[in-house]
Amino acid sequence: MTIFYTQNNLKTFVEAQKSEGKTIGFVPTMGALHEGHLSLVRNAMTSNDIVFVSVFVNPTQFDNATDLEKYPRTLDADVELLKTLGKNIFVYAPSVADIYNSDVNAEKFSFDGLEFEMEGKFRKGHFDGVGTIVKRLFEIITPHNAYFGEKDFQQLMIIKKLASKYKLPVNVIGCEIYREPSGLAMSSRNQRLSENARKESAFIYKTLLEAKKKFGTKSAMQVKEWVQKQFNKHPLLTLEYVEIANIKNLKTVKRKSKNQTYRIFIAAFIENIRLIDNIALN
Known part of the structure; x- marks a missing residue:
């Protein structure tokens, strides 16, 4: 498997592939790959001639220095996992200097208010960091299609806005959440959980499913209050937020409307x- 460590070498390769009429799919990751990431790569492989997977822990999207320090870095294992999927997969594993040169700072973006909802309220500057790295990766790899998981649904909507607003010639595709058998959403962070915590964290998905049932007959506020009560009773999980939002603008729902589509979002520790x-x- 070919690994590119610098953007100059990668760009030369991409230009050659495009000159042959090949389509390029792209899956950006921060490494510590799991089956969720591999499902994105498989999706990319079905519609593109070659697929790039970036492995880069982006410092500008972390608001917590400890979280950045502890984030797992497992490039060798990541490459071995990708090898199991077949050929025509290429890895871009740049250094911080290759991406940022000497200016390790996030650009400032406007995502028409999407950035101020949910995660934006609790992770200051996070989406500026996300926008910065994704925009740079799009400019370096110049993919035809890019794939993102719906676990980070707000991020997915922001990246779609990024591509549209800044006229980036890439098709941004959302893919279903890949879950562990217990229902826990696959995440690199799951590797840091103890066996018991991993088991108990399945409570999040179970609560979401029950909230969905209640949403058919209860108001959005009643459903949120019910979720909060369930977490208050759990001995290990601490709820940071629960929101029910319109998927178009991610605004918190105050009153349901029949012609709108909603999702429920949870963050917990x-x-x-x-x-x-x-x-x-719905």
């Missing part, structure tokens, strides 16, 4: 590890 999840409500 267990063993000081932050987990997020969401599901469609």
Whole structure:
């Protein structure tokens, strides 16, 4: 498997592939790959001639220095996993200097208010960091199609806005959440959970499913209050937020409308590890 460590070599390769009329799919990751990432790569492989997977822990999207330091870095294992999927997969594993040169700072973006909802309220500057790295990766790899998981649904919507607003010639595709057998959404952070915490974290998805049932007959506020009560009773999980939002603008729903589509979002802590999840409500 070919690994590119610098953008100059990668760009030369991409230009050659495009000159032959090949389509390029792209899956950006921060490494510590799991089956969720591999499902994105498989999706990319079905519609593109070659697929690039970036492995880069982006410093500008972390608001917590400890979280950045503890984030797992497992490039060798990541490459071995990708090899199991077949040929025509290429890895871009740049250094911080290759991406940022000497200016390791996030650009400032406007995503028309999407950045101020949910995660934006709790992770200051996070989406500026996300926008910065994704825009740079799009400019370096110049993919035809890019694939993102719906676990980070707000991020997915922001990246779609990024591509549209900044006229980036890439098709941004959302893919279903890949879950562990217990229902826990696959995440690199799951590797840091103890066996018991991993088991208990399945409570998040179970609560989302029950909230979806209640949403058919209860108001959005009643459903949120019910979720909060369930977490208050759990001995290990601490709820950071629960929101029910319109998927178009991610605004909190105050009153349901028949012609609108909604999702419920949860962020919670267990063993000081932050987990997020969401599901469609209608």
